[in-house]
Amino acid sequence: MKPSTKPIVIIGTGLAGYNLAKELRKIDTNTPLVLVTQDDGHFYSKPQLSTAFFYGKNPKELIITDVNTMQTQLDATIYTHTSVCDIDSKMQKISLDSPSGQHEIEYRDLVLALGASPKPFPLLAQHPRNYRINNRLDFAHFEEQLAHIEHLCIIGSGLVGCEFAHDFVKKVKQISLITIDPQPLHNLVPEQVGKALQRALENSGITFYTNARIESISSSAEKVALTLNSQDNLIADAVLTAIGLAPNCDLAKKAGIQTSEGIVVDSSLKTNQPHIYALGDCAQINGICRQYVAPILQSARALAQTLTTQIPCAVSFPPTPISLKVQTYPVIVMPPSQKGQWQFESDGEGIKALFMDDEGNLKGYALGGKAVEQRQECLKSFMQAQQNVCLTA
Known part of the structure; x- marks a missing residue:
């Protein structure tokens, strides 16, 4: 591949990867564009995962645009069900493992839009009745199990934990929400607001266990028994873990790209390696991970300018409100x-x-x-x- 025809390569087709591709095509319709994803590449909104059950949506209905249409609209090559095995920053190429075999792609610029994964709860990490919903395939798998779940324990009372609790209240007979904090949204809102939210969710049928730690877990093939520090014993059909997100950094670390909590980038979203950038849930921008929709959109616009002009464009983050999507409160x-x-x-x-x-x-x-x-x-x-x-x- 001649230098002039080397593509911009984006690893990841989530909100960050696809929005960057859209912003690039608004400015530059000529530079070859390649996207690589481990999943099917259909475009959907990840924030809808925590409210879709409430509105009765199935996995197919979450799809906004299918991968073939995205490929046409972006005039891009999209590799689906494909893993990136290695990044060679010196030779500016990546190694892929796809259904058709292994091969390499050279890049002009490389963008890591790797997202983040739910933080594991160590005591439940390998348990078959422990679930985490982080993508559309996770959503589909959990939906298949819903008919067999009468008692669901949710661990975590942040935005996602509260939204899932609200989401499943019409689908599951009994919901217990376990949190180490004194009230939901503890690190986000003042106590009065958190307590009011808790009362509203309790009135809808959700049982809260606050200031709670899980002391022990025992299980069978069909049930999970949790003992709390309060000596409460809960026997559930399934546990849904929602205790936060951890940026996906392994690929970057392997390539010698600086990481800390996330992939370390400056205000122009550049890593410590030439021609390699990161944005979205995996990026730690000037020391801060910003795992919300608005910063992703702002980052995509700024990085598109940087990549098309080759002049660093600093991203700025104007104050943006954060919303909890719970109808009852x-x-x-x-x-x-x-x-x-x-x-x-x-x-x-x-x-x-x-x-x-x-x-x-x-x-x-x-x-x-x-x-x-x-x-x-x-x-x-x-x-x-x-x-x-x-x-x-």
Whole structure:
């Protein structure tokens, strides 16, 4: 392959990989484009996995665009069910293991959009009744088991754990949510909002075990028995683990690319190896992993500029609210990044919490229940407060 025809190669066809490819094609329709994925390559929205059961969607209905259409729209070559065995950064090529055999591809620039995997719960790591839903195939596998599950234990009370608990409440007879924290969304929202969310989920039929640690596990082929530090004994048909995500870094480490919590990149998403970049859930951008949709979209736009102009374009992340998709008690939060204190307004149906600094400037907010109807007003006030601080700085 001549240097002028070397492609941009993207490893991964999740939200990060496909959105980067779309942004590239908006600017450059000529440079060859190759995407490599271990799965079937159909485009779907991963955040929908934690709400799809509630809305009665099956795995096929999650597909937004099939892989053949994506290949045509992007004018790209997409290798499906293909693993990347090795990255040779000096020769600028990757080694692939595909259904048709092993071969190599040279690249002009390489982008790692490897995503992240659910953190394992050590005591349950190898148990056949332990599930993690991280992609559409996981979703399909769990859906097949649902008819046999009467009692589901969910470990973790972050966004994903709460959304799954809400999602399955109409599908499963009994749901127990186990968390080491004192209330759900402990590290994201103030206690009052977390407690209100917990009450709403409990009213829908979910049992919470807070400040809980799993002391021991015993099992048979069909059941899992969990003993908690409270001496509660739970016998479940299945356990769903939702205790956070760990960036997929193994391929990068093997190639000599710097990693820490994630794949280490600078503000232009460049790694320590020439012509290799990373974005999405696998990337640690200036020391921070940003595993939300908005940063992925912002990263894709910036990296497309860098790759097409060959001039580093720094990605910026304007403040973006985080949403909990739970109908019984929706939550929207703009996490504060400075010192201050929460101020609360509550009317019984919702809570509005404003985070104010010592000078009375709005630095964050959390809305729960009916108060989410004030999200536009709060976002406007927040952005105005940031502008005022910039003007007086």
